[in-house]
Amino acid sequence: MIKVCGFRISNYHNKVLIALLEKGVPYEEDSTIKPSQKPEYVALSPMGKVPYLEVDGTRIVESEVILEYLEDAYPQKPLLPKEPLARAKVRELVTIIELHLELVARRLYDGAFFGGKTSDGTRQWAEKELAKGIRALKALARFDPFIAGKEMTLADCAAAVHLPVVTLATKLTYGRDVLEEVPQVKPYLKMLGERPAVAKVNADRRAATEAAKAAAKK
Numbered sequence: 001m002i003k004v005c006g007f008r009i010s011n012y013h014n015k016v017l018i019a020l021l022e023k024g025v026p027y028e029e030d031s032t033i034k035p036s037q038k039p040e041y042v043a044l045s046p047m048g049k050v051p052y053l054e055v056d057g058t059r060i061v062e063s064e065v066i067l068e069y070l071e072d073a074y075p076q077k078p079l080l081p082k083e084p085l086a087r088a089k090v091r092e093l094v095t096i097i098e099l100h101l102e103l104v105a106r107r108l109y110d111g112a113f114f115g116g117k118t119s120d121g122t123r124q125w126a127e128k129e130l131a132k133g134i135r136a137l138k139a140l141a142r143f144d145p146f147i148a149g150k151e152m153t154l155a156d157c158a159a160a161v162h163l164p165v166v167t168l169a170t171k172l173t174y175g176r177d178v179l180e181e182v183p184q185v186k187p188y189l190k191m192l193g194e195r196p197a198v199a200k201v202n203a204d205r206r207a208a209t210e211a212a213k214a215a216a217k218k
């Protein structure tokens, strides 16, 4: 049996859930797991991050590795094309979205979401780096109607969870959504959000966000 461990506000946790739901793979979820550097947690997830997957007692960390495992183990209802070059184009988009957009925007999260302070140096660095990521997204995304072409792929699982956070973090930091430069993003995310898998994960994320806000007020 597969168990996904993490929490429902985490974009990476939610990416794994979308892939499982899209593929129709049965799973259990423990949504009470928080990242930590405590030795007890690092013994389970060596980087101290979420999510991790448990498969019959074996743990896997790193969400993209988890998605690739799911492709190998459950090839029915694939989220990767068959042809090697087409597979590479999907993975290329995942890398642009995660390494050059999400991971850059992540440097702004503390200031944007958690009451921290983003230094001028980080603000400027992130703005420059995000511009490069957006240039790559513009060059590579197909929106036809999915981000890599005609079929839903792993790149859509990544886009569905990460692009909205990039929008939010940059709006709060710079007063503008850097993704507005790619006008196809909004209608594309709306289309993805109408898929039952994405709709469920988004609704669960909103509920978890509200619950966390209410708990913080107390």
Ligand SMILES: N[C@@H](CCC(=O)N[C@@H](CS)C(=O)NCC(=O)O)C(=O)O
Residues within 6 Å of the ligand: 009, 010, 011, 012, 013, 035, 036, 047, 048, 049, 050, 051, 061, 062, 063, 064
């Ligand atoms: N590359 C990792 C990123 C996971 C990640 O950054 N998770 C966040 C929550 S959304 C986390 O655990 N952050 C705590 C930390 O970085 O220590 C993956 O794909 O699984």
